[in-house]
Amino acid sequence: MKRIYAIESWCIDCKRCEVACRTAHSKSKDPVKAYKVEHVPGARIHVEGDQHVSIAVNCRQCPKPACVDACISGAMQRDPETGIITSDPERCVGCRTCVSECPFGCIHVESVALKCDLCGDGHGEPGEPACVAACPNRALIYVESEGCHHGE
Amino acid sequence: MLDYVLPRYRVLRDKDECIQCGVCERSCSNGVHHVDTDLGRVTADHSKCVNCQRCVVMCPTQAIAISKWPQVGNGTNNWTLENMQDIAKQAQTGAVLLASMGNPKPYPIYWDHLLLNASQVTNPSIDPLREPMETRVFLGSRPNVLKVNEREHTISPKIPPQIKLDVPVMFGAMSFGAISLNAQKSLAMAAEELGTYFNTGEGGLHKDLERYGKNCIVQVASGRFGVDPHYLNAGAAIEIKIGQGAKPGIGGHLPGTKVNEEVSRTRMIPEGTDAISPAPHHDIYSIEDLRQLIFSIKEATRYTKPVAVKIAAVHNVAAIASGIARAGADIIVVDGFRGGTGAAPKRTRDNVGIPIELALAAVDARLHDEGIRSMVSVVASGSIRSSADIVRAIALGADAVYIGSAALIALGCHQCQDCGSGKCNWGIATQKPDLTRRLNPEIGAQRVVNLIRGWNREIQEMIGGMGINAIDSLRGNRLMLRGVGLNEKELEILGVKYAGE
Numbered sequence: 001m002k003r004i005y006a007i008e009s010w011c012i013d014c015k016r017c018e019v020a021c022r023t024a025h026s027k028s029k030d031p032v033k034a035y036k037v038e039h040v041p042g043a044r045i046h047v048e049g050d051q052h053v054s055i056a057v058n059c060r061q062c063p064k065p066a067c068v069d070a071c072i073s074g075a076m077q078r079d080p081e082t083g084i085i086t087s088d089p090e091r092c093v094g095c096r097t098c099v100s101e102c103p104f105g106c107i108h109v110e111s112v113a114l115k116c117d118l119c120g121d122g123h124g125e126p127g128e129p130a131c132v133a134a135c136p137n138r139a140l141i142y143v144e145s146e147g148c149h150h151g152e
Numbered sequence: 153m154l155d156y157v158l159p160r161y162r163v164l165r166d167k168d169e170c171i172q173c174g175v176c177e178r179s180c181s182n183g184v185h186h187v188d189t190d191l192g193r194v195t196a197d198h199s200k201c202v203n204c205q206r207c208v209v210m211c212p213t214q215a216i217a218i219s220k221w222p223q224v225g226n227g228t229n230n231w232t233l234e235n236m237q238d239i240a241k242q243a244q245t246g247a248v249l250l251a252s253m254g255n256p257k258p259y260p261i262y263w264d265h266l267l268l269n270a271s272q273v274t275n276p277s278i279d280p281l282r283e284p285m286e287t288r289v290f291l292g293s294r295p296n297v298l299k300v301n302e303r304e305h306t307i308s309p310k311i312p313p314q315i316k317l318d319v320p321v322m323f324g325a326m327s328f329g330a331i332s333l334n335a336q337k338s339l340a341m342a343a344e345e346l347g348t349y350f351n352t353g354e355g356g357l358h359k360d361l362e363r364y365g366k367n368c369i370v371q372v373a374s375g376r377f378g379v380d381p382h383y384l385n386a387g388a389a390i391e392i393k394i395g396q397g398a399k400p401g402i403g404g405h406l407p408g409t410k411v412n413e414e415v416s417r418t419r420m421i422p423e424g425t426d427a428i429s430p431a432p433h434h435d436i437y438s439i440e441d442l443r444q445l446i447f448s449i450k451e452a453t454r455y456t457k458p459v460a461v462k463i464a465a466v467h468n469v470a471a472i473a474s475g476i477a478r479a480g481a482d483i484i485v486v487d488g489f490r491g492g493t494g495a496a497p498k499r500t501r502d503n504v505g506i507p508i509e510l511a512l513a514a515v516d517a518r519l520h521d522e523g524i525r526s527m528v529s530v531v532a533s534g535s536i537r538s539s540a541d542i543v544r545a546i547a548l549g550a551d552a553v554y555i556g557s558a559a560l561i562a563l564g565c566h567q568c569q570d571c572g573s574g575k576c577n578w579g580i581a582t583q584k585p586d587l588t589r590r591l592n593p594e595i596g597a598q599r600v601v602n603l604i605r606g607w608n609r610e611i612q613e614m615i616g617g618m619g620i621n622a623i624d625s626l627r628g629n630r631l632m633l634r635g636v637g638l639n640e641k642e643l644e645i646l647g648v649k650y651a652g653e
Contacts, residue, residue: 012590019173019212031213035171051178051586136210137592 001083003145004118004129006056010139011047013054018043020134024121041110044117045131056131056140059106059116061085067098067107067115075113087113156240158233159221161203163196169215170194176207176216181575181587204568206577238498249498252571252581254398254490254535254557257502261490262509262642263541267651269632271619278621280612286622287608289317289552291389291529292458293482312482313458315369315388317552318347319608320542320623323600324487324533324554325371325393325462327353329406329415329427330494330571331560332588333360335580338563338596340364345601351554352378354393354404354429356418357386369460372449374403375429377419384452389483392445394433395464397491397534400505404429405495410574410583443479450480458482465489465511465534466504470518477519477528485554486511488534492557494581495572508534509548513646516549516628525628539610548646549628562603563596 019031021043026034034040045058065085068076075092078085087098092112099107107115116129124133125142132142163184172194176185182200185207203218225233238249271277278285292314299308323339330353337360339350344367351369352361356378361368370387372379384390395401406415406427416423436442446459460483461476463469473484488508493501512532519525532545533554545553561567564578571581579591611623620626634651635643643650 010589010592012586014175014178014210015173016175016210016212019171019175023212031171031173032169035173134212137590138595139592 001061001145002118002127002142003061004058004116004132005141005143005145006058007139007141008053008055010137011049011054011056012137012139013047013049013051014136015047016134016136017045017056017131017140018047020130021045021116021119024119024130029121041114042108044108044114046108056135057104057106058131059085060104061116061118066101066103070097070101072097082118084118085115086117087115089113153244155244157199157237157244158223158240159199159201161201162198162219162221163201163207164217164219165194165196166215167193169213171213171215173212175210175212179206179210179577181577181582181584202568202570202573203566204570204577205566250495250572251498251501251569252495253492253567253569255501255505256569259489259507262507262638262646263537263544265635265637265642266509266544266633266646266648267636268540268543268547268614268618269634270617275619277619278616280609280616283616283621285612285616286624287319287611289320289623290314291317291460291483291531291551293528294526296523296526313456314482315349315458316347317349319604320546320552320611321346321536321604321607322348322369322531322552322554323350323559324491324556325351325353325369325391325396326494326556326560327355327371327377327406328358328361328418329353329355329410329583331580332576332582332591333358333414334588334591334593334596335560335563337361337593338591338600339559340367341593341597342559342600342604343367345597346604348604349388351391352387355406355415355427356420357383358414358418362386371462372445373429374431374433375427377421377427377429380420381452384449385457387457389458389460390449390453391460391462391483391485392433392442392449392481393462394436394442395462395466395487396493397464397487397489397505397508398493399496399500400464400466400489401431402497402500403431407574412583415583439475439479442476442481446480460485460531462487464491465506465508467506469506469511470514473515473530474518474522474524477524481528483529483531483551484515485531485533486515487554488512488532491534492560493571508532509544510642510645512545512550513548513630517647520549520628539607540614542607543611543614543626544633546623546626547629547632549630551627558603559600562599563591564599 022040023031023034026038026040047056068078073091073093075088089112119129120127121130132140174187184200186195188195208216293312295309328336340361343350349369354371354373365386368387369389369391371391373393408424408426461481462485465488489505529551531552532550536553536555574582576582579588630647633648635648636651
């Protein structure tokens with residue numbers, strides 16, 4: 001499957017990916033409305049570090065996801081077809097078990113678990129996630145993953 | 153002491169659009185923007201803004217625009233706000249005013265007074281989409297007469313070394329030190345893909361770029377930084393830099409703060425020391441001395457590589473070019489006064505030198521008159537802004553052109569003219585790792601390749617319109633140009649007729 005890869009050497013800590021993520025997960029898909037009217041909860045991708053060293057952290061879409069195994073309410077699911085892991089906000093109880101299980105620190109809870117759903121809503125290539133399309137320096141790339149094949 | 157210098161720009165922020173995401177704050181190395189949580193809005197320190205427009209481009213909601221500082225002058229043409237601000241700066245610091253990029257003063261831009269010809273009825277124009285169109289150029293010395301032995305399939309005399317350009321554009325000298333390694337690497341990768349050349353400038357060739365040697369012109373300037381036999385042989389050609397259009401008559405000064413470990417190793421100078429290029433080459437005080445250096449370099453490279461000599465366009469440029477041709481140079485580079493620089497004294501940048509259009513026309517005419525034009529190739533540089541400028545330059549007699557500023561603009565440069573500060577927000581004219589990282593050479597090279605591909609297509613369209621199918625047939629073909637808004641003397645020097653003639 002295609003995954004998002006973050007490349008530390010090109011990340012410049014601008015956090016445009018975070019803005020793009022919140023916008024992509026708004027109803028209006030408009031950044032101004034997303035921030036000022038809808039108050040969309042936090043981004044599902046986070047840039048860690050500072051101006052000198054930084055990297056975007058988001059879900060690796062693991063083939064054997066610990067978060068799915070750990071989920072107590074069945075909200076966290078891996079789509080067997082696409083391999084994309086999503087959390088159903090209707091079923092999530094916000095217990096944070098997934099947060100403690102994720103080895104990469106990719107899940108955040110703001111009343112419910114928020115994680116990357118490989119949105120494919122970007123304005124770039126067809127199917128490109130919004131954060132990848134918004135990255136000005138190709139520090140986020142959306143490519144077929146090596147070594148981790150579909151269904152693994 | 154209270155600083156009397158006024159801000160130059162004012163940051164306009166649309167409060168309705170601003171989402172306080174902080175992208176602008178993190179994008180600005182000058183510390184202009186600040187997300188103030190107490191005030192609940194983003195503030196700006198206008199005095200620090202240099203108008204590089206990084207924040208404008210990066211802002212996800214297009215909430216930012218930069219405007220001029222609204223302060224008006226006192227209304228005189230003489231004591232303009234700029235003149236008074238320059239005095240205020242020098243009264244504050246007692247220093248020489250430094251500036252970057254090309255001469256911004258409103259001197260005539262002759263390119264904009266030269267119009268191109270096109271075929272109508274009597275000779276057919278050529279459609280480059282349907283017919284072959286040659287934009288390849290060879291640079292180097294050519295023999296006056298070529299004898300062909302048809303029986304043995306040989307030619308004599310032996311053709312001197314030449315370099316082949318698939319497009320009539322090269323990337324001008326910009327040193328590692330003045331620009332970042334990522335910027336130079338972008339140009340190197342683009343040159344390789346386009347089949348043309350980038351120029352190391354006077355800062356040596358970084359070891360990571362040696363693999364682009366066949367697309368590289370290595371420069372030998374008065375500081376001789378990074379020059380050794382390995383360096384001379386690493387490139388496809390060698391360029392001796394005598395002068396630079398932006399600052400004729402003076403050398404260079406790379407401040408020690410920019411000389412980090414990598415720059416130090418490449419330039420072969422101690423880390424943190426100022427890299428000072430003397431105004432003259434201390435071994436060149438005559439054409440004969442120049443000839444010695446040219447042939448020393450030819451010896452060092454076993455006569456396998458052409459040697460170029462780059463001079464700034466100054467008053468006697470044609471006579472100097474003639475001397476350079478006779479000194480044995482294979483290529484003469486003439487750099488006009490609008491050419492860019494990483495840093496130059498402002499008064500030199502703004503007042504010294506002559507326009508490239510006049511210099512180029514004078515050099516080409518002089519070399520023709522003396523019957524030595526084929527001994528050298530002529531490269532024009534100093535603010536080539538578009539493909540139309542290239543067509544005009546070639547029609548005025550250039551074999552090819554160098555672009556510097558235009559290539560940097562493709563990389564993201566917005567001509568803010570603050571290169572000297574070392575805080576380039578686009579990762580170009582800086583050595584700070586957090587800033588150089590902003591220029592991913594993969595993207596940079598792609599943008600430059602796109603630009604030159606577009607320009608080359610436009611060149612083909614324009615010369616095809618003239619009924620010409622090879623750039624060689626345009627060279628020095630001044631009948632393809634007509635002047636508008638020029639006086640008789642200007643037309644005479646340019647060697648073109650007035651529109652309607």
